[in-house]
Amino acid sequence: MQLQKFTLAILLVVLNITGAMAQATTSGEVSEIKAEKPNKGVFLIPFQTKMYISDINKEISERTRMNHTQIAEKFRSALDQNLYIALKENWQPISLYQLPIEQARKEFAYIYSSIGYKYVEVPEEENTAETKTQQTWKKLKQKIASTEEEHSKGEPEKYMQTKITNPNLLSVLFASYNTNYFIFINQLDIKRAVGETSQGNAYANKREMVVHYTIFDKNGNIVKSGVAKSYFSKNVNDINQIIKQNFPVIAKYIADKFLEAVTSAASGK
Numbered sequence: 001m002q003l004q005k006f007t008l009a010i011l012l013v014v015l016n017i018t019g020a021m022a023q024a025t026t027s028g029e030v031s032e033i034k035a036e037k038p039n040k041g042v043f044l045i046p047f048q049t050k051m052y053i054s055d056i057n058k059e060i061s062e063r064t065r066m067n068h069t070q071i072a073e074k075f076r077s078a079l080d081q082n083l084y085i086a087l088k089e090n091w092q093p094i095s096l097y098q099l100p101i102e103q104a105r106k107e108f109a110y111i112y113s114s115i116g117y118k119y120v121e122v123p124e125e126e127n128t129a130e131t132k133t134q135q136t137w138k139k140l141k142q143k144i145a146s147t148e149e150e151h152s153k154g155e156p157e158k159y160m161q162t163k164i165t166n167p168n169l170l171s172v173l174f175a176s177y178n179t180n181y182f183i184f185i186n187q188l189d190i191k192r193a194v195g196e197t198s199q200g201n202a203y204a205n206k207r208e209m210v211v212h213y214t215i216f217d218k219n220g221n222i223v224k225s226g227v228a229k230s231y232f233s234k235n236v237n238d239i240n241q242i243i244k245q246n247f248p249v250i251a252k253y254i255a256d257k258f259l260e261a262v263t264s265a266a267s268g269k
Contacts (some may be wrong), residue, residue, distance in 0.1 A: 016224045030057055030257045032087040041179030042091045044083055044115040046076045047188055051160070055192035056207065056237065071239060075188055079211065082251035083183065089257055094177050111173075114166030116187060122157045123226050160187040162214040167170065174218045183258065186212040190242075193234040207245050214256055215243075224261040228253040 034054040052072035060071055080095055087093040096104045163185040164170065170182060189210040209232065230246040
């Protein structure tokens with residue numbers, strides 16, 4: 001009899017513990033306790049329209065009948081969209097363009113008033129990890145001193161990097177959107193082909209697109225920062241074609257570099 005009472009007591013204790021572990025909500029609903037998933041939220045911040053700098057805006061405008069601001073905004077939203085698509089396989093991106101218009105407008109204003117920019121040297125790996133096409137293109141530019149003065153002087157290539165001037169910015173965004181990382185697109189440059197008047201060299205007739213970016217974690221540490229480049233024909237002035245030919249490549253490059261940096265940091269390399 002005593003053995004039966006002891007066994008019953010043990011059974012009640014086990015049931016109580018199991019029931020306590022199953023309670024997951026304050027409303028009395030029961031659900032299983034699951035391991036917490038890593039936070040893969042990424043917040044995307046597009047470039048300001050004033051940070052769109054183009055040598056071929058006149059040609060694009062004549063082709064599209066759009067003014068400078070309209071062109072900049074179309075490039076800005078399209079690049080954000082392509083980056084969102086490139087990231088969503090491995091991350092949970094959040095775009096300002098997903099928000100209601102009034103909320104997005106407030107966030108744009110708050111973010112842009114909380115940051116600044118500074119020129120820094122392009123990281124060494126950005127210069128070495130190039131395709132053969134990019135290497136050939138760079139060598140060609142170095143030979144044309146009249147159009148690439150910085151190379152003739154041997155000065156290092158620089159890019160625009162975001163700096164956080166409001167120390168509360170990232171913590172406020174994290175609290176609102178629960179994202180551990182923040183990708184800032186700092187600037188978009190489109191440079192005229194260095195040999196648009198040259199003949200006989202395929203690379204001389206390629207325009208260069210450069211996207212400057214900086215990626216922060218929620219604590220304000222720079223995870224990755226640099227430039228992504230693409231090249232397209234001097235004869236392409238249709239804005240939709242420019243977007244189609246360049247933005248998927250650039251977005252994938254940034255997404256790959258981001259994943260590489262986070263993976264490397266997690267493994268302690």
